Each structure stands twice: as structure tokens, then as C-alpha cells.
Amino acid sequence: SPERSFNIINESGRRIEVHWIHPETSEMVLQSTPDILAGATFALNSYVGHSFQIRELPGKKTGVCEGEGQVCRIGMFTVNKNHDQVIVVKEGIEVEHTDSKSIAQKSASNLLSDCKAEANRKLTSGEGNAESILDNLASCVKSGIAKEIEKANEEITFQAGVRKNMAGLLENYTCADELLNTTEPRDVLHWEGREVKVMIDRPASKIHVVENFITAEECKAVEEAAEPILHDATVADGSGGSVLSESRKAKQAGIHVNWDKEAEGDLIASLSRRVYNYVNHVLPFDIQHNGQEDLMSIQYFGRGRDDDKPDRYMPHCDGDCNGLDFKPGNRMATMVMYCDIPSVGGATNFRNSGVHVKPTKYAATFFGYIDPVTMKMDDGFTEHSGCPVIEGEKKIVTQWVRLGVDDENPWNSFNTLGVKYSDAANQ
Numbered sequence: 001s002p003e004r005s006f007n008i009i010n011e012s013g014r015r016i017e018v019h020w021i022h023p024e025t026s027e028m029v030l031q032s033t034p035d036i037l038a039g040a041t042f043a044l045n046s047y048v049g050h051s052f053q054i055r056e057l058p059g060k061k062t063g064v065c066e067g068e069g070q071v072c073r074i075g076m077f078t079v080n081k082n083h084d085q086v087i088v089v090k091e092g093i094e095v096e097h098t099d100s101k102s103i104a105q106k107s108a109s110n111l112l113s114d115c116k117a118e119a120n121r122k123l124t125s126g127e128g129n130a131e132s133i134l135d136n137l138a139s140c141v142k143s144g145i146a147k148e149i150e151k152a153n154e155e156i157t158f159q160a161g162v163r164k165n166m167a168g169l170l171e172n173y174t175c176a177d178e179l180l181n182t183t184e185p186r187d188v189l190h191w192e193g194r195e196v197k198v199m200i201d202r203p204a205s206k207i208h209v210v211e212n213f214i215t216a217e218e219c220k221a222v223e224e225a226a227e228p229i230l231h232d233a234t235v236a237d238g239s240g241g242s243v244l245s246e247s248r249k250a251k252q253a254g255i256h257v258n259w260d261k262e263a264e265g266d267l268i269a270s271l272s273r274r275v276y277n278y279v280n281h282v283l284p285f286d287i288q289h290n291g292q293e294d295l296m297s298i299q300y301f302g303r304g305r306d307d308d309k310p311d312r313y314m315p316h317c318d319g320d321c322n323g324l325d326f327k328p329g330n331r332m333a334t335m336v337m338y339c340d341i342p343s344v345g346g347a348t349n350f351r352n353s354g355v356h357v358k359p360t361k362y363a364a365t366f367f368g369y370i371d372p373v374t375m376k377m378d379d380g381f382t383e384h385s386g387c388p389v390i391e392g393e394k395k396i397v398t399q400w401v402r403l404g405v406d407d408e409n410p411w412n413s414f415n416t417l418g419v420k421y422s423d424a425a426n427q
């Protein structure tokens with residue numbers, strides 16, 4: 001069961017101790033040494049569903065407790081699944097258990113009772129008719145709720161700002177840490193017999209690592225198709241052309257999918273089909289291959305630790321990641337498939353999510369950056385980088401997946417139709 005950390009605040013005026021109650025044996029396991037003095041706060045880590053007993057301790061001088069008949073009083077609580085749990089031990093060892101939910105409910109009922117009091121006053125004093133009193137009540141509640149939401153949003157914006165600044169610094173450390181492994185997943189699922197590690201799963205931001213997504217034969221087919229047309233990667237120059245850039249140092253080649261040969265078992269077509277199947281498994285758009293970008297072979301070459309301009313892909317979003325409305329024809333999901341793994345460097349790092357993916361051969365990282373219900377874009381959680389490749393070669397196959405393209409409206413028609421892309425989208 002999930003972990004929860006919480007504080008126990010001792011406002012009982014007495015010295016207390018906390019015991020964990022073993023769920024099977026009911027054995028009491030002391031958690032607090034030394035004792036929790038009156039006025040002290042005690043921090044504890046536990047799990048949802050675990051129960052604890054609070055015990056009053058005899059007074060140091062009197063040697064007795066203050067319960068009836070000098071009995072030591074006890075209280076109990078069980079960790080729930082809500083966040084921000086606080087256990088306040090009140091006078092008489094009364095346990096008050098608050099959490100994110102109960103705090104929200106309390107502030108809602110405070111708000112409502114203030115508004116109701118005013119309405120009641122008007123009712124009894126005969127001030128105004130029923131309709132105007134009801135209107136006043138509604139607008140009182142409305143403005144109270146708006147204030148609370150505004151306060152919460154301000155807090156979120158502040159926290160996000162702090163977090164994003166930290167992420168900028170963290171990127172360099174995480175990329176440089178050769179020993180850093182893939183972040184612990186939040187959940188592990190399966191898709192067509194493959195293990196799927198769910199790294200984040202938010203309405204507009206999803207990051208999954210799918211094991212054994214691409215086969216050795218498919219990697220080879222892509223590599224062979226890429227070989228004659230491999231060239232330096234470029235980024236859009238802002239006026240319709242493309243330029244070399246330090247922010248994206250790699251070789252690449254667009255790999256056309258020959259759908260006519262899918263029925264014969266063409267390796268590249270069946271790989272591409274699997275990509276769209278996975279996208280359609282996660283997102284409810286029924287994406288077709290028609291009008292989509294080609295697969296992209298991206299290859300990074302390590303030139304050793306002394307290279308001050310290693311092949312890499314600086315932090316970027318593949319589509320928009322501004323939290324605003326999706327624009328038809330734009331990218332909204334990506335599949336990065338790992339064929340060759342460098343011996344040093346080359347992780348895929350999502351600095352704003354604290355997600356680090358150390359590639360394993362034939363695995364894939366999927367990320368979706370649209371909320372299919374609101375059609376709003378991700379707000380930066382899927383920003384990612386290809387860390388510098390120091391030693392060995394990293395060869396990946398990327399599919400950038402668009403929504404709103406088809407044979408009549410292929411992906412490249414959206415550039416010329418004047419849909420404005422962020423630079424990142426074209427990197």
C-alpha cells in the first residue's frame with residue numbers, strides 16, 4: 001500500500017508515546033523514543049491502512065496518569081489515503097485527524113455557514129424577498145469559492161516556478177550521473193505481453209517506458225534505410241529554413257513507411273503500426289498513419305570525455321507544452337525507441353517531472369502531451385532531453401505523432417498553412 005508521512009502534534013499537555021499496531025498479531029511496536037513531550041511534534045512515515053496507538057505516560061513527578069482513577073488514557077488513528085495528514089493529540093488524549101480532504105471540507109462548510117448566517121439574518125429581519133436572498137446567498141458562495149481557487153492557483157504557480165528553476169539545475173547533474181538508473185515507476189502495467197512502466201500519468205502529461213517495444217530486426221531495417229541518407233540534424237531557423245544548432249547535435253534520417261508492403265510483413269511498416277496501436281491504446285483519438293511524419297532515425301556518436309561539444313539533444317518539448325489549447329495538425333505524442341545504447345551517457349531525461357530514463361536495448365519511451373478531454377496541452381512535464389552521449393553510439397527511432405492530419409492535410413501542410421510552431425516543435 002502507498003506510503004504516507006505525517007506529523008503527530010502533541011497538544012495534550014501530557015507526555016505521550018506512539019505504538020504501531022501490527023496488523024496481524026496486534027503486537028504493539030514502540031515508534032517514539034524518546035517520548036513525545038507536551039508541545040512537541042513527531043514525524044512518522046507509514047503506509048495507508050496502518051494503525052497506531054497513542055498512550056499517555058505517567059507524570060514524571062506524580063508517577064501517575066491523569067485519566068479517571070489515574071488510568072493512562074489512550075487514543076488511536078489509522079493512516080488514510082489522503083495527503084497532508086496531521087494528527088493532533090488534544091487534551092484528554094483526544095485524537096484529531098485532519099488531512100487534505102477534511103481541511104477542504106472544513107473550509108467549504110465554514111464558507112457556507114458564513115453565507116447562510118447572512119441569509120438567515122435577512123430572512124428573520126424580513127430584509128428583501130426570497131429571490132434576492134437566494135441570489136445573495138449564491139453570490140456569497142461564488143465569491144468565497146473563487147477566492148479559495150485563486151489562492152490555490154497562486155500557490156501552484158509559485159511552487160511550479162520554484163520547481164522549474166530547480167529542474168534547470170538538476171538537468172546537468174542527472175545527465176552527468178553515469179550511475180543514475182531509471183526512476184522508479186509509479187505503476188507497472190502490461191500491453192500485448194510487454195511490461196509498461198508508468199512514470200507519470202496526468203491528464204495532459206503521460207510518460208511510459210515500454211520494454212521490448214522494437215525488435216532487433218526492425219532496428220536493423222531502420223538503420224539500413226537511414227544509412228545512405230544520414231545527415232546532420234537541424235532546427236528550424238524561424239524563417240522557413242533549417243540550421244545546424246548546438247541544441248541538437250546528432251545525425252538523423254527520415255524513414256518513409258511503405259504501407260503497401262505491410263501485408264507482406266514489412267518490418268518498418270509493422271513497427272510503425274505498433275507505434276500507432278500503442279498511441280491508440282493510451283489516447284482515445286484513433287490515430288491513423290495517413291499524413292503523419294516519417295519515422296526518424298536519430299544517431300548520436302560519443303567522442304569521449306574530453307569532447308566539449310558532445311552529441312546531445314537539449315531540453316525541449318516536441319509539440320506545444322504551454323498548457324494552452326491544442327492546435328489541429330500539431331504533435332501531441334512521441335515514441336522514442338532505443339536500438340543502440342551508448343556505454344556512457346545518453347539517457348532521456350524529463351527534468352520537470354523528475355523522470356530519468358536510462359535506455360535499455362529495444363525499449364521505448366512513450367510520452368503524451370495533450371489532455372484528450374479538455375484538449376489542453378501539457379504544461380512542461382513532458383519537456384525532455386537526450387543527455388550528452390560520451391562513449392559508444394546511441395541509435396534511436398522516433399515517431400512524432402500528430403492529431404488532425406490525413407492524406408489531404410499531411411503534417412507538412414500545417415507549416416505552410418501558417419500554423420505557428422514553437423521552435424521546440426521543430427527541433
Ligand SMILES: O=C(O)CCC(=O)C(=O)O
Pocket residue numbers: 298313318334336346347348349384385386387396398
Ligand atoms: O535522444 C533522446 O533520448 C530523446 C530524443 C528526442 O527528444 C526526440 O526524438 O524528440
Ligand SMILES: [Fe+2]
Pocket residue numbers: 316317318384
Ligand atoms: Fe524530443
